[in-house]
Amino acid sequence: MQVLLLKEPREEDSGPDPYVKELAAHGHRATLIPVLCFKFVSLSTLSEKLFQPDTHGGLIFTSPRAVEAVKMCLEAEGRGEEWRLIKDKWNAKSVYVVGKATGDLVQKLGLKPLGEDSGTADVLSRLILQREDANVLPLFFPCGSIKREVLPTALRENGVPLETLTVYQTAEHPDLQENLSQYFTQQGTPSSIAFFSPSGVKFCLETVRQLSGKRLTQIKFAAIGPTTADAMTTEGLCVSCSAEKPTAAHLAAAIAKVLL
Structure with a gap:
């Protein structure tokens, strides 16, 4: 299943993103869209x-x-x-x-x-x-x-x-809105979307709602931890799962469980 990760990528010299790798090990195809710039x-x-x-x-x-x-x-x-x-x-x-x-x-x-x-x-x-x-x-x-x-x-x-x-x-990452629109156009609505920070929720949610339309309620929303989960709940999202610890392995396991 398709999983959308709304986070910053790892540095180029540090290898593949661990969240993408862990989700692939569970049989899911993850796409990462950078949310923030610094x-x-x-x-x-x-x-x-x-x-x-x-x-x-x-x-x-x-x-x-x-x-x-x-x-x-x-x-x-x-x-x-x-x-x-x-x-x-x-x-x-x-x-x-x-x-x-x-x-x-x-x-x-x-x-x-x-x-x-x-x-x-x-x-x-x-x-x-x-x-x-x-x-x-x-x-x-x-x-x-x-x-x-x-x-x-x-x-x-x-x-x-x-x-x-x-x-x-x-x-906000300067290409965020364009990248989100392109993702939904090319790949459709993902089975799960993972947020990694309250800022990510702030910058992405309205666009995700618009692009998802009536399919929004079908998406399993995941949080990297309790702070992000609180921000999602405050915005009216139903949090399907939250990582027990803020690691790739824990988040991937939580997402895989709700996508069974």
């Missing part, structure tokens, strides 16, 4: 913070894009050798992440992630509160322009100091 900002400030580990109690990454911003800083300024020395100071502290995808990218920077099994910022905030208190130096949180406030609020209410820096801005 503009990186404040990279000079980010670079300064990265090379001042003594002023922070640890790092927090809740998205692959924030880790990509760090990688861009290191590559642009040619400070790889210096980073090899500095990263050990960060590893002596705590480097928190949400999800395995973000954790894998953090490891490629030479850092040791904590919280890879936390599928949401809510869960990660509980882990941080178990390990940190008001006496810690501020945790440094490079993030996106439309981050949720769950984690900052939880830490603030419990007295754990936090310093945030917006390092990327999120916008």
